[in-house]
Amino acid sequence: MLTAAEKENALNVLGHTYAPRIDTEDCYAWVAMDPPGTFVPPHSHGDQDEHVYVLSGEYELFIDGKWSTVKAGDSVCWPQGSVHGYRVPADKEPGYALFWVSPAKELSTLFQELNNIKDPAEVVRLSKVRDIFFAKPEQVPGFFERV
Numbered sequence: 001m002l003t004a005a006e007k008e009n010a011l012n013v014l015g016h017t018y019a020p021r022i023d024t025e026d027c028y029a030w031v032a033m034d035p036p037g038t039f040v041p042p043h044s045h046g047d048q049d050e051h052v053y054v055l056s057g058e059y060e061l062f063i064d065g066k067w068s069t070v071k072a073g074d075s076v077c078w079p080q081g082s083v084h085g086y087r088v089p090a091d092k093e094p095g096y097a098l099f100w101v102s103p104a105k106e107l108s109t110l111f112q113e114l115n116n117i118k119d120p121a122e123v124v125r126l127s128k129v130r131d132i133f134f135a136k137p138e139q140v141p142g143f144f145e146r147v
Contacts, residue, residue, distance in 0.1 A: 002017070002019050002031065002033060006019035006031065007019070011111050011112070011114070011115040012115055012116050013111055013114045013115065014038075014040075014114070014117075014118075014120075014123060015035060015038050016032055016033070016034050016035075016038060016040070017032065017033040017034075018030045018031070018032055018111055019031045019032075019033075020108065020111070021098070022100065023104065023108045024104060025103065025104055026102060026103055026104060027100055027101070027102045027103070027104055028100060028101050028102075028104035028105075028107045028108050029098060029099065029100035029101075030098075030099055030100070030111070031055070031096065031097070031098055031099075032095070032096070032097050032098075032099055033094055033095075033096055034057070034059070034086075034088045034094060034095040034096075034097070035088065035094050036088050036089065036090050036091070036092055036093065036094060037087075037088065037089075037090035038087070038088055039085065039086060039087035039088070040085050040086050040087075041085050041134055041135070041143070042062060042083050042084060042085040042134070042135040042139070042140040042143055043083070043084070043085060043127070043132055043133060043134045043135060044081055044082060044083050044084070044132075044133050044135070045080065045081075045101060045105075045131065045132055046080065046081055046131055046133070047080055047081075047103075047105070047131070048080060048101040048102065048103060048104075048105055048107070049077055049078070049079055049080055049101065049102055050077070050078040050084065050099065050100070050101045051075065051076070051077050051078075051099065051100050051101075051102075052070075052075065052076050052078075052086075052097050052098070052099050053074075053075040053097060053098045054070050054071060054072050054073065054074050054075070054095065054096075054097045055072060055096040055097055055098060056072045056093070056095070056096045057071070057072070057088065057092060057093050057094055057095030057096055057097075058070070058071050058088070058089065058092050058093075058095065059071075059086050059087070059088060059095050059097065060086060060087050060088075060089060061076055061084070061085075061086045062083075062084055062085045062086060062087075062140070062143055063076075063078055063082050063083070063084045064082055064083055064084070065083075065140070065141070065142070067142075083135050083139070083140065085140075085143065105130070105131065106130040106131070107130070107132075109130060110126065110127060110130040110132060113126050113130075114126060114127075
């Protein structure tokens with residue numbers, strides 16, 4: 001699903017492949033390739049809306065304590081300040097989706113900083129500097145039981 005140029009410029013963020021598409025002040029967008037069994041832990045963007053449009057595969061989305069399943073052609077908006085995350089079930093195909101945030105803020109910079117970092121504590125630290133806040137497990141009952 002990614003072109004050769006996208007693969008060459010792609011970022012590895014905790015095992016997810018992110019291929020940037022749009023990087024302006026108003027919007028940052030990327031195509032994500034999410035392998036089966038991977039997830040993005042619950043987090044919030046204080047002043048950004050995040051959107052996802054599923055291109056292929058199946059995602060389980062988490063927002064404010066509730067789960068939903070989305071498939072190719074579905075789209076979702078996680079509004080500013082919502083606690084959200086997602087997973088691709090281990091028994092499913094990889095997920096491909098177009099994600100974007102608005103306004104862009106410093107998400108492009110953060111993804112560059114997170115490229116190839118494997119230490120979760122460093123990911124949390126760098127994210128906090130860029131106003132992305134990960135929830136603690138006790139703040140999201142049920143999330144980690146599903147991943």
